[in-house]
Amino acid sequence: MPQADIRYVPDSDTLLREAHVYPPHVALLYTDTPGAPLSQVLGILRQRSELLSTQWLAVGTQGLGELLVAGADALISDSSPAEALALQVGTMLGRAQQHRDTLDRVANLQRRIDDLEHEERVRDQLVHMLVHDLKNPISAVMGLLEVVDDDSRIPKDARELLKVARDEAQHLLHLTVNMLDVRKIQAGKMNLRRELMFSPMFAEVIEQARGDVGSGLRDRVITVQVAQNLSPADADPEILRRVLANLISNALKHTSSGGQIAISVQQDGAEAIRISVRDNGEGIPADDIPNLFAAFEQSRLTLHGRFDTGMGLAFCKMAVEEHGGRIWVESERGHGAIFSLVLPLAQDSDDEDDFVELLS
Structure with missing residues (x-):
């Protein structure tokens, strides 16, 4: 093989010392090579990172099985024609090149990721x-x-x-x-401070959220309905307050003076609490709804033309899902919108039993 650069190693001990210094593309391991058993040497060499791309070809008549177990990539008899040996080496050179190319691509991708x-x-x-x-x-x-x-x-x-x-x-x-x-x-750095939330706390959180939205609500008709004797939800009141402030602010943005905004909290089956914020504004185009909760997205149809990053609804979705709930919107052009979210009820625990005892 005139295109190959061949290096002769006299014994297995020299191979063990020098193989990683001059990493070969293909190494021919003759079973009669003097020195330490090649099966042991090959086991050590295959663990070296410098030799990951090396193809190991065992050549001989005896001991080929041991080399195969030790990690040889192929076997060939030393009585095979020279053409067969050259063909085998050529094939393995191609495999070694492919492996090096793959490692280079992986390294480039890792640098890109970094x-x-x-x-x-x-x-x-x-x-x-x-x-x-x-x-x-x-x-x-x-x-x-x-x-x-x-x-x-x-x-x-x-x-x-x-x-x-x-x-x-x-x-x-x-x-x-x-x-x-x-x-x-x-980044996974939002640590929820969960509390048992009953009907009075929901009403209090809604009132605080309205205050956060500001004086813009003065010329809107706001109604709040919180069902009595709700089963407790396990939620972070401060995070829920900010979710509701964003939803109320969104309703404010899509309604004009005198518009109606209705907030309700009710039991949703036996496992969740549903909170809804309804407005009678211009509604949301159907094409905008699928991406409405993505960051830097907002409805193209607004009454006020105010710039918004879309982070508010993105935060709502992430915060609700962090609680184990879900959020969605229902809207028809010209007929307002309803943003709804469900929060799972608190699981039975000793703490809840103690709370019930205090109330009894």
């Missing part, structure tokens, strides 16, 4: 820093606007401008917090 993971970490850190840097000044602006609004010297027309400024600041705060929350859930 680069992508590094970019993702940098992006997460940037989002985290950005959100934290924005939250404090936005909160300060909202506080100052409230102080100014309490001043009796402010004329009526200026108060309307203050209301708009406060609502927009509240909206900006929601955008930043939702971005951070979505990244936390994606």
